[in-house]
Amino acid sequence: MADPSSYRPKPGQIPDSPGVYRFRDEHRRVIYVGKAKSLRQRLANYFQDLANLHPRTRTMVTTAASVEWTVVSTEVEALQLEYSWIKEYDPRFNVKYRDDKSYPYLAVTMNEEFPRVQVMRGQKRKGVRYFGPYGHAWAIRDTVDLLLRVFPVRTCSAGVFKNAARTGRPCLLGYIGKCSAPCVGRVTPEEHRELAEEFCDFMAGRTGTYIRRLEKQMTEAAEEMEYERAARLRDDIEALKKAMEKNAVVLADATDADLIAVAEDELEAAVQIFHVRGGRVRGQRGWVTDKVEEITTGALVEHALQQLYGEEKGDSVPKEVLVPALPDPVEPVQEWLADRRGSGVSLRVPQRGDKKALMETVERNAQQALVLHKTKRASDLTTRSRALEEIAEALDLDSAPLRIECYDISHLQGDDVVASMVVFEDGLQRKSEYRRFQIKGFEGQDDVRSMHEVINRRFRRYLAEKAKTGEWVDDGHEDGLAGETGETGGGPTNGNGLKDEDGRPKKFAYPPQLVVVDGGRPQVAAAKKALDELGIDDVAVCGLAKRLEEVWLPDEEDPVVLPRTSEGLYLLQRVRDEAHRFAITYQRTKRAKRFRASPLDDVPGLGDARKQALLKHFGSLKKLRSATIDQICEVPGIGRKTAETIAAALAQAAPAAPAVNTATGEIMEEEPGTMGSGGEPVTTGAPDERRGQET
Numbered sequence: 001m002a003d004p005s006s007y008r009p010k011p012g013q014i015p016d017s018p019g020v021y022r023f024r025d026e027h028r029r030v031i032y033v034g035k036a037k038s039l040r041q042r043l044a045n046y047f048q049d050l051a052n053l054h055p056r057t058r059t060m061v062t063t064a065a066s067v068e069w070t071v072v073s074t075e076v077e078a079l080q081l082e083y084s085w086i087k088e089y090d091p092r093f094n095v096k097y098r099d100d101k102s103y104p105y106l107a108v109t110m111n112e113e114f115p116r117v118q119v120m121r122g123q124k125r126k127g128v129r130y131f132g133p134y135g136h137a138w139a140i141r142d143t144v145d146l147l148l149r150v151f152p153v154r155t156c157s158a159g160v161f162k163n164a165a166r167t168g169r170p171c172l173l174g175y176i177g178k179c180s181a182p183c184v185g186r187v188t189p190e191e192h193r194e195l196a197e198e199f200c201d202f203m204a205g206r207t208g209t210y211i212r213r214l215e216k217q218m219t220e221a222a223e224e225m226e227y228e229r230a231a232r233l234r235d236d237i238e239a240l241k242k243a244m245e246k247n248a249v250v251l252a253d254a255t256d257a258d259l260i261a262v263a264e265d266e267l268e269a270a271v272q273i274f275h276v277r278g279g280r281v282r283g284q285r286g287w288v289t290d291k292v293e294e295i296t297t298g299a300l301v302e303h304a305l306q307q308l309y310g311e312e313k314g315d316s317v318p319k320e321v322l323v324p325a326l327p328d329p330v331e332p333v334q335e336w337l338a339d340r341r342g343s344g345v346s347l348r349v350p351q352r353g354d355k356k357a358l359m360e361t362v363e364r365n366a367q368q369a370l371v372l373h374k375t376k377r378a379s380d381l382t383t384r385s386r387a388l389e390e391i392a393e394a395l396d397l398d399s400a401p402l403r404i405e406c407y408d409i410s411h412l413q414g415d416d417v418v419a420s421m422v423v424f425e426d427g428l429q430r431k432s433e434y435r436r437f438q439i440k441g442f443e444g445q446d447d448v449r450s451m452h453e454v455i456n457r458r459f460r461r462y463l464a465e466k467a468k469t470g471e472w473v474d475d476g477h478e479d480g481l482a483g484e485t486g487e488t489g490g491g492p493t494n495g496n497g498l499k500d501e502d503g504r505p506k507k508f509a510y511p512p513q514l515v516v517v518d519g520g521r522p523q524v525a526a527a528k529k530a531l532d533e534l535g536i537d538d539v540a541v542c543g544l545a546k547r548l549e550e551v552w553l554p555d556e557e558d559p560v561v562l563p564r565t566s567e568g569l570y571l572l573q574r575v576r577d578e579a580h581r582f583a584i585t586y587q588r589t590k591r592a593k594r595f596r597a598s599p600l601d602d603v604p605g606l607g608d609a610r611k612q613a614l615l616k617h618f619g620s621l622k623k624l625r626s627a628t629i630d631q632i633c634e635v636p637g638i639g640r641k642t643a644e645t646i647a648a649a650l651a652q653a654a655p656a657a658p659a660v661n662t663a664t665g666e667i668m669e670e671e672p673g674t675m676g677s678g679g680e681p682v683t684t685g686a687p688d689e690r691r692g693q694e695t
Contacts, residue, residue: 004061008047016040019071020081022089023064030089032060035078037329039069054294055548055561060093075332076339083306095269095289095303105283106131106140108153108200113189114161114182115196116154117144124311131203131282148178150214150236151199154192155179204277211237255279257320258308259359262300263366266549267291267564267573270370271304274362277318286366288373290565302327305347309340317341322350322359374574383567384427390568391514394560395553397540401514402426405458406575407527408518409439409450410583416590417445419454420583423512424575433510436586448526451517455530462511463534511539518576520545520559521552528554544576603642603649610637614646625650 019039023032036042046053046061053061072078086094107120111127119140124130144155154161156171156179164170164183174181182192214237221230259274269291275283287307289300301323309317317340326349327333337345350356388400404424411417423433441453515531517523524543531539542560543552549569550559562569599621600611617635618624624632624646632643 004047004050004064007064007066009043009067014040014043014069015071017071018073018075018078019069020078020085021067021069022085022091023060023093024066024068025063026065028066030085030091031064032091032093033082033085033089035075035082037075037078039071043067043069056093056291056564057294059563063093075329076335079306079332079336083310086306087310095291095295095300104140106144106203108196108203110193110196110200114154114192116156117148117196117199118155129200130316131200145178146239147199147202148173149239151195151202152178152180153196153199154182156183203282255320255355256318257322257355258318259322259355259362260301260304260308260324261359261362261366262297262304262324263363263370264291264297264300265370265573267569268370268373269300270366270373271300272362272366272369273304273308274358274365275318276358284365286369288369296328297325298327301325302333305333305337309337312340314342317345319344320346320348322348322355324349324359324363374570384571387427387567387571390562390566391571394551394562394566394568395514395540395542397513399513401512401540403510403512404514404516404571404575405512406516406518406579407451407454407458408576408579408583409447409454410580410587411445412587416587417443417450418583418587418590419450420579420586421454421458422575422579422582424571424578427571429578434582436582438590447519448522451519451523452526452530455515455517455527456534459511459531459534459536459539463536511536513540515539515541516572516575516579517541517543518546518579519543520550524552524554542572544572546576549573599649599652600646603645606642606646610635610642613637621650 016038018035018037020033020035021039021043022030025031034042046057046067050058050062070081072081104119104121105124107118108129108131109116109118109127110129111125120128120130148155152173155173156164160171161183164174164181168184170179170181170184170186173179174184174186180187180192180195182189187195214233218230218233218237221227221233255276256278257276259276261272263270263272267290268288270286270288272286273284274281275285287304289303291300305321305323305327317337319341321337326347330347334345334347337347350359385400388402391397392400402425406422406424407419409417409419417439419437419439421435421437423430425433435458437454437457439450439453442449515527517527520543524541527541527543531537531541541554544550545552545559548561550561551569551572552559562572600606600614613635614624614632615621618627627647629640629643629647632638632646633640638646
């Protein structure tokens with residue numbers, strides 16, 4: 001590990017002008033490339049007290065052994081040179097976007113004598129018109145199959161084309177009218193190229209004029225009683241409309257734009273791009289990147305723009321690019337895009353209307369892409385094994401923690417304080433083992449005290465289960481979970497052992513090897529104190545702080561900072577995020593149930609079905625309250641004794657003041673079926689969490 005002061009340039013040596021800089025390691029490999037409006041000010045940020053640097057930046061400057069720079073005239077030149085160097089050197093500490101697949105394009109080879117329509121992947125070629133990218137190759141083939149009826153352009157390979165020309169017989173598409181058969185001279189090269197140009201115009205979004213022209217020709221053919229030709233034109237129009245329906249209009253006025261959205265966490269970012277041409281989504285693509293450096297959303301957008309348009313020219317760069325955040329500064333990026341296009345480019349954040357709504361759709365796609373990427377990464381067996389080994393090494397555990405339990409506290413300003421316990425075994429979720437806790441020891445907001453109570457209650461239950469079965473005996477499994485063949489007290493497990501009579505594990509019979517708490521040093525200390533009070537010393541404890549993803553250990557002054565590429569950190573993040581999700585879902589459910597409370601809840605033996613029947617029969621709780629016992633008995637399933645109990649319960653519940661429309665003074669009637677305590681309308685909350693048991 002190098003000391004940055006050993007290669008820091010001398011004062012006054014760095015110029016105060018725009019430029020691009022490179023950090024190199026001891027082997028002269030470029031590990032980071034950056035640009036700056038002022039090289040002097042930017043580089044000075046790297047050579048300050050290491051304690052003030054972001055952990056990822058600190059790792060970079062201590063890995064580097066030298067720094068060099070190149071002065072340029074403008075910030076636009078700096079942007080271009082930065083892109084070129086990142087592509088040339090592939091620095092390990094720069095943001096690198098990687099495609100989750102090689103996206104296919106619909107390509108028209110206008111550089112050939114007889115242009116060909118085909119699916120293409122990889123590098124773009126000069127003289128070829130590209131449309132897309134598409135999510136799947138079959139989507140391209142479906143579109144082409146519809147359009148070939150109207151634009152019978154060649155789709156065959158060079159070998160098939162030459163063989164048809166040699167034999168004088170076209171392929172099957174030539175016989176069925178889906179190819180104009182230039183191979184046998186049915187059309188001239190000029191006529192075939194005109195067909196290819198019309199095909200490209202239609203794919204580029206200029207559809208309205210062409211369809212109107214076909215409709216006019218169809219009408220003329222019908223007036224001239226050329227009904228076969230009119231029918232063929234009618235079918236051509238239907239085929240074109242069907243192809244257009246595959247891409248619904250999303251933006252008015254035939255807008256050409258690219259929409260870029262970013263979903264990110266502390267370590268990774270997913271980028272999604274929608275290509276809109278002629279107001280329709282013509283293509284979609286996405287990347288995932290490791291956030292090796294400390295970087296803002298605007299900087300991520302800038303790197304995405306470089307990736308998208310670094311090799312593009314002309315119309316491939318749209319007039320309008322919509323982004324979630326603007327690079328800082330934005331002017332050089334706009335100038336660079338305009339230079340690539342050859343005319344002005346609008347780079348902005350949509351604020352309202354259809355473009356804002358479409359941007360939200362792109363953002364949802366980016367979020368899903370990030371979740372899918374993390375899920376795929378977590379589901380791989382080798383990856384999970386490596387993650388557990390890295391956790392064991394970082395936390396100095398004797399063996400890999402094959403059972404991890406994570407705890408999180410959730411509340412709303414001190415109300416409805418709850419906690420969650422989620423379980424991961426062998427790096428995978430065990431949702432049947434999830435548990436939920438209500439904080440009972442005190443009222444109010446105190447996350448540290450709540451964490452102590454939850455850990456204490458969970459492990460008191462574990463000790464109670466252990467006392468019933470005798471001392472835990474390891475059966476030789478590495479995970480320490482006796483499981484199906486575990487032994488307790490010298491005999492096999494049965495209804496009094498680690499399992500209930502139905503064969504299911506008891507709630508708290510299995511201990512974890514690692515307890516993870518959502519929080520920093522105070523929460524970790526509370527969890528450790530609870531374990532110490534119970535005399536449990538064989539369960540490791542750590543906490544994952546959200547701000548910098550630091551891992552805190554008991555009695556340690558400084559946190560453990562796992563490498564940002566660590567699979568162990570990914571697993572801990574996933575465990576923590578799942579505990580947070582489970583806790584907040586339960587908390588919302590409790591809050592919603594409290595808001596939905598009704599006097600009918602206090603009637604013994606009255607279930608949900610009969611409550612619904614009562615409300616359906618009377619229409620509202622107000623009308624039910626005013627009903628007589630005989631009228632209540634008319635409801636199917638309600639006997640006289642139950643009716644008397646219902647009437648008594650409603651009489652005891654004081655009705656709330658009626659809702660009043662302040663504008664008109666009108667007393668507002670209750671909505672049927674949405675009655676709260678005292679008969680007031682309420683808003684329902686989040687759906688109940690089905691998994692996990694409340695303790």
